Amino acid sequence: xxxxxxxxxxxxxxxxxxxxxxxxxxxxxxxxxxxxxxxxxxxxxxxxxxxxxxxxxxxxxxxxxxxxxxxxxxxxxxxxxxxxxxxxxxxxxxxxxxxxxxxxxxxxxxxxxxxxxxxxxxxxxxxxxxxxxxxxxxxxxxxxxxxxxxxxxxxxxxxxxxxxxxxxxxxxxxxxxxxxxxxxxxxxxxxxxxxxxxxxxxxxxxxxxxxxxxxxxxxxxxxxxxxxxxxxxxxxxxxxxxxxxxxxxxxxxxxxxxxxxxxxxxxxxxxxxxxxxxxxxxxxxxxxxxxxxxxxxxxxxxxxxxxxxxxxxxxxxxxxxxxxxxxxxxxxxxxxxxxxxxxxxxxxxxxxxxxxxxxxx
Amino acid sequence: xxxxxxxxxxxxxxxxxxxxxxxxxxxxxxxxxxxxxxxxxxxxxxxxxxxxxxxxxxxxxxxxxxxxxxxxxxxxxxxxxxxxxxxxxxxxxxxxxxxxxxxxxxxxxxxxxxxxxxxxxxxxxxxxxxxxxxxxxxxxxxxxxxxxxxxxxxxxxxxxxxxxxxxxxxxxxxxxxxxxxxxxxxxxxxxxxxxxxxxxxxxxxxxxxxxxxxxxxxxxxxxxxxxxxxxxxxxxxxxxxxxxxxxxxxxxxxxxxxxx
Amino acid sequence: xxxxxxxxxxxxxxxxxxxxxxxxxxxxxxxxxxxxxxxxxxxxxxxxxxxxxxxxxxxxxxxxxxxxxxxxxxxxxxxxxxxxxxxxxxxxxxxxxxxxxxxxxxxxxxxxxxxxxxxxxxxxxxxxxxxxxxxxxxxxxxxxxxxxxxxxxxxxxxxxxxxxxxxxxxxxxxxxxxxxxxxxxxxxxxxxxxxxxxxxxxxxxxxxxxxxxxxxxxxxxxxxxxxxxxxxxxxxxxxxxxxxxxxxxxxxxxxxxxxxxxxxxxxxxxxxxxxxxxxxxxxxxxxxxxxxxxxxxxxxxxx
Ligand SMILES: Nc1ncnc2c1ncn2[C@@H]1O[C@H](COP(=O)(O)OP(=O)(O)OP(=O)(O)O)[C@@H](O)[C@H]1O
Ligand SMILES: [Mg+2]
Numbered sequence: 001x002x003x004x005x006x007x008x009x010x011x012x013x014x015x016x017x018x019x020x021x022x023x024x025x026x027x028x029x030x031x032x033x034x035x036x037x038x039x040x041x042x043x044x045x046x047x048x049x050x051x052x053x054x055x056x057x058x059x060x061x062x063x064x065x066x067x068x069x070x071x072x073x074x075x076x077x078x079x080x081x082x083x084x085x086x087x088x089x090x091x092x093x094x095x096x097x098x099x100x101x102x103x104x105x106x107x108x109x110x111x112x113x114x115x116x117x118x119x120x121x122x123x124x125x126x127x128x129x130x131x132x133x134x135x136x137x138x139x140x141x142x143x144x145x146x147x148x149x150x151x152x153x154x155x156x157x158x159x160x161x162x163x164x165x166x167x168x169x170x171x172x173x174x175x176x177x178x179x180x181x182x183x184x185x186x187x188x189x190x191x192x193x194x195x196x197x198x199x200x201x202x203x204x205x206x207x208x209x210x211x212x213x214x215x216x217x218x219x220x221x222x223x224x225x226x227x228x229x230x231x232x233x234x235x236x237x238x239x240x241x242x243x244x245x246x247x248x249x250x251x252x253x254x255x256x257x258x259x260x261x262x263x264x265x266x267x268x269x270x271x272x273x274x275x276x277x278x279x280x281x282x283x284x285x286x287x288x289x290x291x292x293x294x295x296x297x298x299x300x301x302x303x304x305x306x307x308x309x310x311x312x313x314x315x316x317x318x319x320x321x322x323x324x325x326x327x328x329x330x331x332x333x334x335x336x337x338x339x340x341x342x343x344x345x346x347x348x349x350x351x352x353x354x355x356x357x358x359x360x361x
Numbered sequence: 362x363x364x365x366x367x368x369x370x371x372x373x374x375x376x377x378x379x380x381x382x383x384x385x386x387x388x389x390x391x392x393x394x395x396x397x398x399x400x401x402x403x404x405x406x407x408x409x410x411x412x413x414x415x416x417x418x419x420x421x422x423x424x425x426x427x428x429x430x431x432x433x434x435x436x437x438x439x440x441x442x443x444x445x446x447x448x449x450x451x452x453x454x455x456x457x458x459x460x461x462x463x464x465x466x467x468x469x470x471x472x473x474x475x476x477x478x479x480x481x482x483x484x485x486x487x488x489x490x491x492x493x494x495x496x497x498x499x500x501x502x503x504x505x506x507x508x509x510x511x512x513x514x515x516x517x518x519x520x521x522x523x524x525x526x527x528x529x530x531x532x533x534x535x536x537x538x539x540x541x542x543x544x545x546x547x548x549x550x551x552x553x554x555x556x557x558x559x560x561x562x563x564x565x566x567x568x569x570x571x572x573x574x575x576x577x578x579x580x581x582x583x584x585x586x587x588x589x590x591x592x593x594x595x596x597x598x599x600x601x602x603x604x605x606x607x608x609x610x611x612x613x614x615x616x617x618x619x620x621x
Numbered sequence: 622x623x624x625x626x627x628x629x630x631x632x633x634x635x636x637x638x639x640x641x642x643x644x645x646x647x648x649x650x651x652x653x654x655x656x657x658x659x660x661x662x663x664x665x666x667x668x669x670x671x672x673x674x675x676x677x678x679x680x681x682x683x684x685x686x687x688x689x690x691x692x693x694x695x696x697x698x699x700x701x702x703x704x705x706x707x708x709x710x711x712x713x714x715x716x717x718x719x720x721x722x723x724x725x726x727x728x729x730x731x732x733x734x735x736x737x738x739x740x741x742x743x744x745x746x747x748x749x750x751x752x753x754x755x756x757x758x759x760x761x762x763x764x765x766x767x768x769x770x771x772x773x774x775x776x777x778x779x780x781x782x783x784x785x786x787x788x789x790x791x792x793x794x795x796x797x798x799x800x801x802x803x804x805x806x807x808x809x810x811x812x813x814x815x816x817x818x819x820x821x822x823x824x825x826x827x828x829x830x831x832x833x834x835x836x837x838x839x840x841x842x843x844x845x846x847x848x849x850x851x852x853x854x855x856x857x858x859x860x861x862x863x864x865x866x867x868x869x870x871x872x873x874x875x876x877x878x879x880x881x882x883x884x885x886x887x888x889x890x891x892x893x894x895x896x897x898x899x900x901x902x903x904x905x906x907x908x909x910x911x912x913x914x915x916x917x918x919x920x921x922x923x924x
Contacts, residue, residue: 053521073524074533086522090540099536100526151526367724374725375743378801381758382747384768388761396761398768439656442649450646458650465661469859469903471876475883475896476664479671482681482889494660501653530645552749559751561862566883576753583753583866587760595754606746614738 079148511545787869811845
């Protein structure tokens, strides 16, 4: 039942306004993929294109290899859960869930059996006869989910389904959605602007900015090897160091605008000489013991600010040459006293550095 | 302005507005031929007179009521797709068409009547059909407004949800859209009914010998004389129209036509 | 290859299906648009064509193309007087209706009173009852033995019934009453759009309530004033029933004149021409208001 989904150079313009694209990505059968990005980046548009509620301006959408561009929404057999649930206010919970069955010629006892099964799947037995407005937000969300999966869709699409729920309920529903998706084994595309949600649920994540696909990768890869500065910025925090690559005594080094010299990772040979940006995650900046043998890229730093964030410590430090850097460490007593003293030694290991071209303009 | 002074003004304003309606209805209980208000007695003579006056009963029941019902149905059936298209789709010329469908409100009704009179002099239409056509033209803008108001109050994603579940556009329309805007549709039809039932300006030019509508019949009578038989007719009509007005008010609020 | 795949898919779709999917509005709007063209636009064009034809005693609409109908109206002092009287009447009715309605509209747009729903209801319900019934109500009130006369006699203000019906005043009162709701409604919707906080802002800046009204509320509600006046002016200039019944047989307005020409005299070419002349003059309040508005904004620019 699980289907493959491919978008090939798909783009959508609303008149002159870019909605999304061009986007190319392919989703494996049974895979859980999230579309992640800031507001207005084209997540909903992408979902509506897959569902058939919008027609792409260019490109092809394939399901199980078949181009579906011209297949109207009602013949695509795709389940869609709306951000506001879009439950039919004039129909009971059961009739909402059974709505799609009628158009698959499933009626009578069979409809009752399958509707009941779907409601059991989302833990809503016994509420069949209620109207949507008599349900809580979380219950409405489950009805929307049941209604979308009961038709055995080839693909399940969810548009920020949890954004109207409070935090506790949101976390519980995340688990529920993941469980149901596993049980049904359905190919799923999930839209969210919440990265922790995307990380918790997804096999792979597609990150969109301004309608363009910046990266489509596994969560850890997204974090460790962001493809663009925007991704690096959006996923977690990042320090940027502006500077240029120079060759000194046969070795290539990075010199920041302030003059800090950093040894580059072995595979950085390809990185262009001239102006570049280096990125390093705050928690990859290590606070090292002042007496330890000096390694590569160890610098003296002055601590300017320390923030206690539960089990972590966040600090702003200025390297001796003048670069400011954010760092995050575990909240251990010895690190804490070191930071509070105001002077530390930090290490930025070459393998934790990432190259980006300089910002345009 | 003092609060009380304004309260008094408001009361006077509404008294002025409602006086002729109330007076017209209550005068019907007079026992005499004179149009006296307050009535000098309590009698149902003039209601009996009304039921005996063949010209008035025919105009009331066989012409006006029948035409108003037909107009309500046609106007609702035409306004529904118009309102739907104008509020659910974005396309080239949309605002132009919107103005186009509201335009009969800008042309004086009398002009609509005259223009149709000239048309029907050239192309023959059945007498009743002539009035129905005229009334559909003048009622459509109001009907479109009423339905648009209730369409704007419903979430378009409900229709999209139905489509994603496999309902084709027609099935979506009947199973989701129509139930959701049912009250707006009904209100639109009631509006069309009252406008048709009370219209003179168009009907004056389109009535035939056996298709004189009630307001035209009453107008012709009033030009030469007036007796409380008109009051009896008026009170029946006022009761009917107020019942409809209250229904519309309950359904979508009478002021829904304001929000467009 | 993506493009070829798209191409073949598109070619296979049936025509009707593709219209329904790409341009559903075309199907929805086709019939209503056709009916409007056939029964509103075409008849109006026909009316214009008739207005530039000669009158023929047997054919009614003669074969000759001519401007004589328009010329006749302009050159004949009788018709000019009817036009002038009608415009004066419509102007008076519009101004009175505006003055009476504005405070009520302002109240309705600002009040949170529970009565508001019913106030709107009682504003609109008389409208739905129709003109004929309400005009009859005015006969009962203003007739020789009418309520007003009997009240005046009982109070000893007059010794014998005064003539109220069949005067210009009767027509004005009747028209104002019949058309009041048409003035209040656009005023309310315009005033509702005037942000209440603007008034508060003006007040905190030291404007007195009268100043706030004059310099903030009224200018901002001008669109509503314009559309209210235009509607009321148009409807009173074209009214037939109220002038004919309350003004009596000798009352002539453009409405009653056109009605006579079309249904009694059966001079359709002339009647159509008069109707077009009326249509043209109904544009007067629109121009008047734009002139006022533009002069006011020019003055503001100078200040
Ligand atoms: N119907 C439309 N007409 C014109 N522009 C549109 C339309 N729908 C979306 N857009 C534009 O397309 C872009 C992408 O919108 P989209 O709704 O896909 O964003 P999103 O990523 O879902 O944002 P959010 O997180 O706020 O829901 C936006 O710039 C938006 O303004
Ligand atoms: Mg969205």
